Amino acid sequence: MTLLHERIKEKPLTIVRNESWAKPIYETNGLNLWYGTSHALKNIELAINEREVTAIIGPSGCGKSTFLKTLNRMVETATDVSISGNVTFKGNNILGKAMPVEILRSKVGMVFQKPNPFPKSIYENVAFGPKVHGIRNKAMLDNIVEESLKKAALWDEVKDRLHKSAYGLSGGQQQRLCIARCLAIDPEVILMDEPTSALDPVSTHKIEELIRSIKNDVTIAIVTHNMQQASRISDRTAFFLNGEVIEEDRTTTIFNNPSDKLTDDYINGRFG
Numbered sequence: 001m002t003l004l005h006e007r008i009k010e011k012p013l014t015i016v017r018n019e020s021w022a023k024p025i026y027e028t029n030g031l032n033l034w035y036g037t038s039h040a041l042k043n044i045e046l047a048i049n050e051r052e053v054t055a056i057i058g059p060s061g062c063g064k065s066t067f068l069k070t071l072n073r074m075v076e077t078a079t080d081v082s083i084s085g086n087v088t089f090k091g092n093n094i095l096g097k098a099m100p101v102e103i104l105r106s107k108v109g110m111v112f113q114k115p116n117p118f119p120k121s122i123y124e125n126v127a128f129g130p131k132v133h134g135i136r137n138k139a140m141l142d143n144i145v146e147e148s149l150k151k152a153a154l155w156d157e158v159k160d161r162l163h164k165s166a167y168g169l170s171g172g173q174q175q176r177l178c179i180a181r182c183l184a185i186d187p188e189v190i191l192m193d194e195p196t197s198a199l200d201p202v203s204t205h206k207i208e209e210l211i212r213s214i215k216n217d218v219t220i221a222i223v224t225h226n227m228q229q230a231s232r233i234s235d236r237t238a239f240f241l242n243g244e245v246i247e248e249d250r251t252t253t254i255f256n257n258p259s260d261k262l263t264d265d266y267i268n269g270r271f272g
C-alpha cells in the first residue's frame, strides 16, 4: 500500500494526541445547505474538537468556505440560502434564532484568505474587539494588545510603530495582525479560510508556526487547498468533494492509511 505521505512526498509534523482527549466544540448533524436549488453542503456529519487543528480540504467549489461560514453564521446573509440539520457549538444549536449571532462571534474569530485589517492603526486593530466587549482601561488594553501581538509573533516587528496604519504592513504581517485581532477577544475557536494562499512561502511558514504555537489555547478549523499544509499542521483532516465529506479522521491515521476514496487524482488535485 502506498502511504499518503509518500504520495504527497512529505511527512506530517503533527503531534499525535490521545483520541480520548478529543471533545467536540462544534458538531454538525445532517447539515444540508442550498444556494437556491444548488445543493452546496450534503448531509455533513463533522466534529471540530477542542484544542485541535482541523483541516478542511478539497477542490475549488466543493463547499469548504460555505461549511466554515456556516459555523460562524456568515452564510445565512447570502440571498436564497436554505439550511437543514443541526450545528451545535458546545452542545447548543446555533442555527436560526437559537443563539444570538453576537454571542457566537464573541467566542469565534474568523480569518480570511485576503488579510483584511481595518483602516486604523495596528494598535486599534487589536484593541477593537476588547473595546467592543467593554474594556476601556488603557493599561488593560495595552496589555491585551501586547500579549495578542506576541502570540501572533508580530510584536517585535511592530512594537515601535503601534500607532501607524496597519496598511503599512506587508501581506504576511497583515495576516498575523488579523490573527492577533482574533486572539485579543480570547476566542474559543478561530476559523481560517485559506489564510496563507495569498502569501509567499516565508509568510506561510510563519503563519503555520503561529498556528502550531496557539493550538493548545484555541481550537482551529482551517480551510486549505494544500495537502502538505494539512499534513503539517492539523490533528484531524476532513476531505470534501462535491459538497460531501468523503473521508475524515485523525491526520496521522488518515494520511498513514488512506482509503480508496482518496484517489491519487484527488490527492494530486486532478478532480475531473
Ligand SMILES: Nc1ncnc2c1ncn2[C@@H]1O[C@H](COP(=O)(O)OP(=O)(O)OP(=O)(O)O)[C@@H](O)[C@H]1O
Pocket (backbone or CB within 6 Å): 035, 038, 040, 058, 059, 060, 061, 062, 063, 064, 065, 066, 067, 078, 079
Ligand atoms: N453566495 C453564493 N450564492 C450562490 N452560490 C454560491 C455562493 N457561495 C458559494 N456558492 C456556490 O456553492 C458552491 C460551494 O462554494 P464554496 O465557496 O463553499 O466552495 P469552496 O470549496 O470554498 O471553493 P474555493 O476553494 O474555490 O474557495 C460552489 O458551487 C459555489 O459556486
